[in-house]
Amino acid sequence: MAQEIEFNLNGEQITCAVEPPTLLVDLLRDRFGLAGIHVACETSRCGSCVIHIDGRSVKSCIILAVEVDGCSVMTIEGLADGERLHxxxxxxxxxxxxxxxxxxxxxxxxxxxxxxxxxxxxxxxxxxxxxxxxxxxxxxxxxxxxxxxxxxxxxxxxxx
Amino acid sequence: MHAFEYQHAETIEGAAEFLTQDNKAQLLAGGMTLLPALKSSLVAPTALIDLKGLIELKGACVDGDALVIGALTTHVEVAESEVINSAIPALTRLAANIGDAQVRNRGTLGGSLASNDPSADYPAAVLGLEAVIRTNRRDIPAAEFFTGKFETALQTDEIILAVRFPIPEQAAYVKFPNPASHFAIVGVMVVRDARGPRIAVTGASACVFRARELEDALRTDFNEHALDGLKFHREDLIDDLYATAEYRAHLVMAMARRAVAMASTRG
The missing domain is CATH 1.10.150.120 ([2Fe-2S]-binding domain)
Known part of the structure; x- marks a missing residue:
């Protein structure tokens, strides 16, 4: 059964419904179009899908989307300050x-x-x-x- | 991934009650072992009960002659803890070398122990330090906790709350890591306190074990050279593509010597 989660994504407050088995990487890429998160090994070895949760780097292919309820998520898309790159x-x-x-x-x-x-x-x-x-x-x-x-x-x- | 329910645990009692009612439900902490297992269908729980909101299970303090670390304390929190580093620096060094940075940011002490991966680092520290695993139901001595490959003494509705580590005089953990995963091909924890020397070995066999014959050699002389000339032997050493059983036996001696040397000089 889909569950409602609320989290901050690159500075924007998000509310959405997700099925518990949905991986965070899939939610962010497929639902929010954040294709800067890359998917390669899907076994948590390669690090292509690294994002930040609450200021710490994590591999989004081994985290469930429901786990970020109440958290702050930053992807590569949220790093630049407008047109000014980090x-x-x-x-x-x-x-x-x-x-x-x-x-x-x-x-x-x-x-x-x-x-x-x-x-x-x-x-x-x-x-x-x-x-x-x-x-x-x-x-x-x-x-x-x-x-x-x-x-x-x-x-x-x-x-x- | 197959379908399952997901719940945030609000209280320890509530999480335990859920497990009592549904013995196919599983606890989720950092998920660094559980999520890969779920993705490859090695486990198929009906529900996941996420413990991460139980902040009372986080943190560390010194209580008398022991260091108590909450089960949900992440590896990076252990690695960066002044309290832990002052009491048992071997633990901060161990935690700082688990997996990669992203595993350390997420994985927890309790999760690692409950999984009891044969190549995990923490079991060696817990067994070597003769720590006590405190659950919602009882205190389990380390010697009774690790029962086999991915097996522990935990009952289905039992939740690890904290681990109580007696503070030793000297301790060190040294591992020979798999260069890709950083799991221990062999990891050795050496401890010295009033009860004598202890050596716990992970990675070498299906379950962490004490190397009693090496402990005997250190009893009169706690010095790496007391291990000179000894050969380690055990029937059930792992023999796989990473290392032969013979090589693992050699690594047990090499890591033990390094750990004794490190414990002697750095405490």
């Missing part, structure tokens, strides 16, 4: 961290969680943190560089 989004482009682009939204959302809890991670901390995100282009080097560049940019922003 420093992480800019850095992935500038540093060649995007390659084919498929893993990028998940990578960015994972890295955002890291930078929100550790402003100045070193390379090994970034690599360890990003373990749950797989890049099939194997372009990890530039991805790590992009996270470092974004960390510097964000620190410069707060110092101004």
């Amino acid at each position: 420093p992480l989004q800019t850095a992935f482009g500038d540093c060649g961290g995007r390659q084919c682009g498929f893993c990028t939204p998940g990578m960015v959302m994972s890295a955002l969680d890291l930078l929100q809890h550790n402003r100045d991670p070193d390379e090994s901390e970034i690599r360890e943190w990003m373990e749950g995100n797989i890049c099939h282009c194997m372009g990890y080097h530039n991805i790590v560089g992009a996270v470092q560049a974004a960390a510097s940019e964000l620190q410069a922003d707060t110092e101004v």
Whole structure:
């Protein structure tokens, strides 16, 4: 039986009815058209579907939609400030961290969680943190560089 | 996924009552074991009772000579807890290395124990520290809790509320992780307190176990070199594509030596 849930999605308050077995990733992509959440492995290994719930990164393919009742959900679509991209989004482009682009939204959302809890991670901390995100282009080097560049940019922003 | 009902638990008693009435219902905490199992139809509950709203089951405090951690405390909360790090730093290090960041953001202590995955990290800590699992019905000593592969002493209407860890003099957990999943191919918890040394091993067999012969070797000399020359042997070691039984036996010794060395230097 469908259940009504209420949650905040990228700043907007949402009420909708979902069947309990509906996965969060399917609700967000199919009902709300948030196709920036990518689906690859569907086994919680690859990290393409990473979003934030209440400020922490999670894999939306192993969370039920009903579980976010009362929560705050942010996807890659909610990251930019209007037309102004978030420093992480800019850095992935500038540093060649995007390659084919498929893993990028998940990578960015994972890295955002890291930078929100550790402003100045070193390379090994970034690599360890990003373990749950797989890049099939194997372009990890530039991805790590992009996270470092974004960390510097964000620190410069707060110092101004 | 097959159809099931979903309910938020309002109280522990209410959740237990639901389980009594429907023995095919299942509890949901972080869901990091349950959701993959549901998706691959390994389990087919009639209903899920979501415990996440029971915030009284979150958090940690020191109570006398023990550290008490609520069942719904997530791995990241354990990893970042000053209270836990001051009392038993081995637990914060263990939690910080479970799975990946997204699993740690969601998975819980109680959920991990109730699942009793043969390769999970927490069972080694709970067994090694001789912790007590407190449920809505009773206190279960760790030695009686883990009964087999994915099996525990929990009854169908029993809910883990908290885990009481006696604070040791020294402890360390070291694992050899599967590089993809970060599950322990072998993980060893070494503990030293007034009752003597204890070693608990996860990942190596279908269920976490104590390595008594290694404990005996450490009894007179708690030093990694006290394990020199010993060979670990056990009939039921896992032999799979990740590691042969022989290699797992070798890893038990290697992880035990590292854990003893770490416990000796860092407490």
